[in-house]
Amino acid sequence: MSIVLVGISHHQAPVELRERAALDRTRAAELAQALAGGQGEAVCLSTCNRTELYLADESGDAAEEKAESELGPALYRLRDEEAALHLFRVAAGLDSMIPGEGEILGQVRVAHEAGATGPLLDRLFRQALQAGKKARSQTAIGESPASVSSAAAALAEQVFGDLEGRTVLVVGAGKVGEAAIRNLVSRGATIASVANRTGERAEELTQRFGGEALSLDRVQDELVRADVVLSSTSAPGWVLTREQVEQALHARKGRPLFLIDLAVPRDLDPAIHELEGCYLYDIDDLEAVVAETLVGRRREAERAETIVAEEADRFRAWQASLDVVPAITSLRARAEQIRDAELRRAKLNDAERRAAESVTAAVLNKLLHLPTIRMKQASPLRPRGRALKSASLIGRPLPVQAPTAFVRVRRRRLCGQTRVKRTWCRADPRRFPRQ
Amino acid sequence: MAELLFWPALLAYSEAAVAYLNDVRHPGVAGRLATWGVRVGWLVQTALLAVQATRANGFPWSTWGGSLNLFVWFVVGAYLIWGCQPRYRLLGLAVLPLAVLLFILARVGGGTGVGSRSHYSNLFLVLHVGLVLAAFAGFTLAAALSALYLWQERRLKRRESSILRLRAPALSRLDEVAARTIAFALPALTLGIAVGIARLRERGGGFDVLMAVTIVTWTVYAASLALRHLAGWRGRRAAYLVLAGFVLVAVVRLALPVTHFAT
Numbered sequence: 274m275s276i277v278l279v280g281i282s283h284h285q286a287p288v289e290l291r292e293r294a295a296l297d298r299t300r301a302a303e304l305a306q307a308l309a310g311g312q313g314e315a316v317c318l319s320t321c322n323r324t325e326l327y328l329a330d331e332s333g334d335a336a337e338e339k340a341e342s343e344l345g346p347a348l349y350r351l352r353d354e355e356a357a358l359h360l361f362r363v364a365a366g367l368d369s370m371i372p373g374e375g376e377i378l379g380q381v382r383v384a385h386e387a388g389a390t391g392p393l394l395d396r397l398f399r400q401a402l403q404a405g406k407k408a409r410s411q412t413a414i415g416e417s418p419a420s421v422s423s424a425a426a427a428l429a430e431q432v433f434g435d436l437e438g439r440t441v442l443v444v445g446a447g448k449v450g451e452a453a454i455r456n457l458v459s460r461g462a463t464i465a466s467v468a469n470r471t472g473e474r475a476e477e478l479t480q481r482f483g484g485e486a487l488s489l490d491r492v493q494d495e496l497v498r499a500d501v502v503l504s505s506t507s508a509p510g511w512v513l514t515r516e517q518v519e520q521a522l523h524a525r526k527g528r529p530l531f532l533i534d535l536a537v538p539r540d541l542d543p544a545i546h547e548l549e550g551c552y553l554y555d556i557d558d559l560e561a562v563v564a565e566t567l568v569g570r571r572r573e574a575e576r577a578e579t580i581v582a583e584e585a586d587r588f589r590a591w592q593a594s595l596d597v598v599p600a601i602t603s604l605r606a607r608a609e610q611i612r613d614a615e616l617r618r619a620k621l622n623d624a625e626r627r628a629a630e631s632v633t634a635a636v637l638n639k640l641l642h643l644p645t646i647r648m649k650q651a652s653p654l655r656p657r658g659r660a661l662k663s664a665s666l667i668g669r670p671l672p673v674q675a676p677t678a679f680v681r682v683r684r685r686r687l688c689g690q691t692r693v694k695r696t697w698c699r700a701d702p703r704r705f706p707r708q
Numbered sequence: 709m710a711e712l713l714f715w716p717a718l719l720a721y722s723e724a725a726v727a728y729l730n731d732v733r734h735p736g737v738a739g740r741l742a743t744w745g746v747r748v749g750w751l752v753q754t755a756l757l758a759v760q761a762t763r764a765n766g767f768p769w770s771t772w773g774g775s776l777n778l779f780v781w782f783v784v785g786a787y788l789i790w791g792c793q794p795r796y797r798l799l800g801l802a803v804l805p806l807a808v809l810l811f812i813l814a815r816v817g818g819g820t821g822v823g824s825r826s827h828y829s830n831l832f833l834v835l836h837v838g839l840v841l842a843a844f845a846g847f848t849l850a851a852a853l854s855a856l857y858l859w860q861e862r863r864l865k866r867r868e869s870s871i872l873r874l875r876a877p878a879l880s881r882l883d884e885v886a887a888r889t890i891a892f893a894l895p896a897l898t899l900g901i902a903v904g905i906a907r908l909r910e911r912g913g914g915f916d917v918l919m920a921v922t923i924v925t926w927t928v929y930a931a932s933l934a935l936r937h938l939a940g941w942r943g944r945r946a947a948y949l950v951l952a953g954f955v956l957v958a959v960v961r962l963a964l965p966v967t968h969f970a971t
Contacts, residue, residue: 413736417872427872431864434878526940529879546865550943558867565869 274393274595278349278356280318280325283370285348294324302387309389316388316398320380322370323363327356329393353592357397358585364405365581366414371567372574373414378405393595397588404584408577417566421559422452425533426460428562429501432531432552437461442499443484444492444513445506446474449535453503454482465499468492470506496521502532504540515544518551525550533559597648604644608637713756714820718811720749721784725804731797732874739797746791746804750784753811756820757781767833773817775841779961780811782845787852790885795877802852832907839900840922844957846893847929851954853886854947861944883942886950887933894929901926921960928953 281294296304301317304326308315313330351359359368364381366373385398409415418424426436433439439462443454446469454464464484468491469475475486487495489512496502496518506512518530532553534541539555546553554562612633621629724745731739757778760768769778787803790796814820860876876882901922908915932949935941941949 424872428864430878431860431871431875432879434881527942527945528940529943549945552864554867558869561867561869562872566872569873 274329274331276353276356276393276397276592277328278325278351278359279328280323281348282323282325282368284368291322291324295319295321296324298383298387301384305388309391314389314391314394316384316390316394318360318363318381318384320377323368325360325363327360327388327394327397329391329397354585354589357401357588357592358581360397360401361404361581361585361588362578364401365408365577366405367408367574367577367581371419372570373409373577374419375409375415378402378409381405393592396591400584400588404581407584408580411580412573412576414570414573414577417569418563419567419570420452421535421556421563422456424559424562424566425453425503425535425554426456426462428552428554428559429457429462429531429533430460432529433500435461438463439500440465440498441484441501441503442492442495443467443478444489444502444504444540445469445508445536446471446478447505447507450503450505451478453505453533453535454478457501457503458482462501466495468495470508493517493521496530497524500528500531502530502541503535504533505535506540507536508540509538511542512540513545514542515548518542518545519548522548522550535559594649601645601648605641608641612637711821713752713759714811714815717749717752717756718808718815720745720752721804721808721811724749724800725808728797728800728804732801739794742797742800742804743792746784746788746800750781750788753777753781753784760820767830767837769819769841770833770837771817771819773814773819775819775837776810776814776817776961777819778838779841779845780807780814782842783807783810783848786845786849786889795875798876799852799856802855803849806848806852832903835903836900836907839896839903843893843897843900844961846889846896847925847950847954847957850886850889850893850950851957853882853889854950854954857882857886857947858944858951861947879943883946887936887942887946890929890933890950894926894933897922897926897929918960921956925953925956925960928956 281291283291286294296317296319301319305315305317308317308326308328313328315329316327318325318327360381362368364378366375366377369377381398382402385395385402388394388398390398418427429439430436436457441454441457441462441464443450443464443466446467458464464479464482466485466487467475467478467482468487468489469478470489472486472488478484479486489506492513496513502513504512513532522530527550529550529552532541532545532551534553534555537556541553541555543553543555545551616626616629616633619629724742727738727742727745731742757769760774760777769775783803784807787799791800791803811820856876857879860879860882863871863876864879877885904919928949932941932946932953935949936946
C-alpha cells in the first residue's frame with residue numbers, strides 16, 4: 274500500500290485559487306468516500322489555508338491520478354514518507370501561516386473522522402494528531418498569543434493572574450473590540466458594562482456577553498469597579514483623560530487597572546500610563562508584543578520539527594513492517610501445509626494424532642517466532658517497494674542466517690532536545706544460529 | 709556524618725542556582741532540574757539538621773553559624789511552597805544564590821558541624837531562636853517576591869515587547885503572596901520577641917542593638933500590613949516598604965548577631 278498526497282496550500286496558491294478548491298465538511302466527506310471507492314482509503318483535509326487529499330491503495334499511481342483529477346492543476350504531490358512527514362508538520366502547526374496555531378489540529382481531527390480511512394490512513398492520521406499534541410506539549414510553540422486581541426488578554430493575565438471574576442468595562446461597541454472581548458471572556462473575565470454612543474449596539478453586545486449597557490458619560494463612574502478597560506470607539510478625541518482616571522484611583526484603594534486602547538485615533542490619554550497602578554497598552558504596543566512572540570514561536574518551531582521528524586520515523590518503520598505481513602502469512606501457510614501433510618502420512622490413532630498435532634503446532638510456532646520478529650525488524654532497512662514479497666519466500670529455506678547488520682536508533686534527551694543517533698551493529702550470532 | 713551531609717546539600721543548592729539561571733534562557737528541562745535540586749538539597753539539609761540535633765541532644769543552632777544554617781533551611785522550605793510552580797521559578801533566581809551564600813557562611817561560622825549544646829533551655833531556644841528565624845525566612849521570601857514585583861511592574865510600565873516570552877508571576881498574585889507571607893511571619897516574630905523579652909525580664913540582662921533593630925523591623929512589617937488594609941497601600945509602595953524591612957532583616961541576621969549570641 275502506498276500513500277499519496279496531492280494538495281494546494283497558502284505557500285504556493287493565492288486565495289483566489291484556494292477558495293475554488295476549498296470544501297466544507299460535508300463535501301469533503303463525500304469526496305473522501307468517492308475517492309476511496311469501496312476498497313481504497315481517502316481523507317480530505319480542507320481548511321482556509323489548504324486543501325489536501327490523502328489516498329492509500331495498492332497502486333500509488335492510480336490514487337495520484339484520481340486525486341489530481343479532483344484538484345486539477347495540483348501544486349504539490351508527495352508520496353509515502355514525504356506525505357506522512359508533511360501531514361505531521363501540518364498537524365503540529367509547522368506548515369501554518371502562524372507557526373503553532375492551534376486550530377489546525379482540530380481540523381485534522383475532523384478530516385480524519387469524516388474520511389474513508391482504512392488501516393494505513395487511520396494510523397497515519399492518529400499518529401499525526403499525536404505528533405501535533407506532542408509538539409505543543411513539549412515545546413512552547415502554541416503558548417504565546419498570535420493576535421492583538423489574545424495578546425491583550427495575555428497581558429491582562431500578567432497583571433491580574435487568573436481573570437476569573439475580573440470585571441471588564443467595554444467602551445465602544447464596534448467590531449474591533451469584539452475579538453478582544455471574546456478572548457477576555459474565554460479566560461474567565463466578566464463583562465460588567467458596555468458604554469457606547471448608541472444604546473442599540475451596546476444592548477446587542479450585552480445580550481451576547483452579559484453586563485449592563487451604558488451611555489459614554491457614565492464611563493468615569495464605572496472606572497471605580499472595573500479591572501480592565503477595553504476601548505475601541507471611533508471618537509476623534511480622548512474618551513478618558515488622565516484626570517478622570519486619577520479621580521477614580523482614590524476610590525480603587527490601590528487595585529491595579531489595565532487599559533486596552535484598540536482605537537485609531539486613540540481613545541485613552543497616553544498620560545494615564547504614568548499613573549501608579551495603571552497600565553495602558555495601545556494598538557502599536559500590542560502589535561509589538563505579537564511580533565516578538567511570533568519570533569519566539571519560530572524559535573520553538575525548530576524544536577517541534579525534531580519531534581515531528583521522530584514521529585515520521587516511527588510511522589515509516591511501522592509502514593515498512595506492513596510489507597512483510599504477506600510474506601509472514603505465506604511462510605506460515607507453507608509450514609502448516611508441510612505439517613498437515615506429514616501428520617496425514619503418519620499412521621496414528623486419534624489420541625496419538627491429537628498429541629502429535631499439539632506438539633507439532635507448538636514446535637512450528639516456536640520455530641517461526643524468531644524469523645517473524647527478525648523480518649519485521651529488518652523491513653525498515655529495505656527500500657520501499659523492494660520489501661519481502663510473499664512469493665519470494667515460499668519454497669526457499671527460512672531466513673535463519675543472521676542479518677549482517679541492523680539499525681539501532683538511540684534517543685538521548687538532553688536539555689529538552691532529542692538527538693537521534695543511528696549506528697550499525699552486528700546482530701548477536703547466538704540468537705541466529707547458522708544451519 | 710553531619711559534615712558529610714553538608715556537601716551534597718550545597719551541591720544540590722548550587723546545581724539549582726545554576727539551573728535557574730539556565731532556565732531563564734531555555735525554559736523547560738533546566739527549570740525542572742532546578743526544582744529537583746532544591747527538593748533534594750532541602751531534604752539532605754533536613755537530614756543534616758536531624759543529625760546535628762541528635763548528636764547535641766537538643767537545639768544546637770543558637771550560635772551565629774548554626775542559626776544561619778537553620779535560617780537557610782527555613783528560607784528554602786518556605787520557597788518550596790511556591791517554587792515548584794513554573795511561574796515562580798524566577799523567584800529561585802533570587803532565593804537560591806542567597807541560600808548557597810548563606811549556607812557557605814554557616815559552614816565558615818561552624819554552624820554545620822556537631823556543636824556543643826547551649827546553656828539555654830531547649831524550649832526557650834525553639835520558641836525564641838526558632839520562631840525569629842522562621843519569621844526572618846518569611847520576610848526574606850517576601851522581599852524576593854517584592855523585588856520580582858518591581859521588576860515585572862517595570863517591564864509592564866516600559867511596555868517591553870518580550871514580556872510574554874519570559875513570563876513572570878502576575879503582579880496581583882505577587883503582591884498578595886508577599887502580603888500573606890508577611891501575615892504568617894509577623895505573628896511568629898511577635899511571639900519570638902515576646903519570649904525573648906520575658907526571659908530578659910526574668911533573668912535580667914542588657915538591651916542590645918540587635919534587639920532594638922529587631923523591634924524596628926517588626927514595626928516596619930506591622931506598618932506595611934496596617935497600611936495595606938487601612939490605606940490601600942498595595943503594589944509598588946508596599947513592595948518598597950517590604951524591601952526596606954528586609955534591609956533591617958539583613959542587618960539583624962548578618963551585621964549584629966555576634967554581640968547578641970554572646971549575651
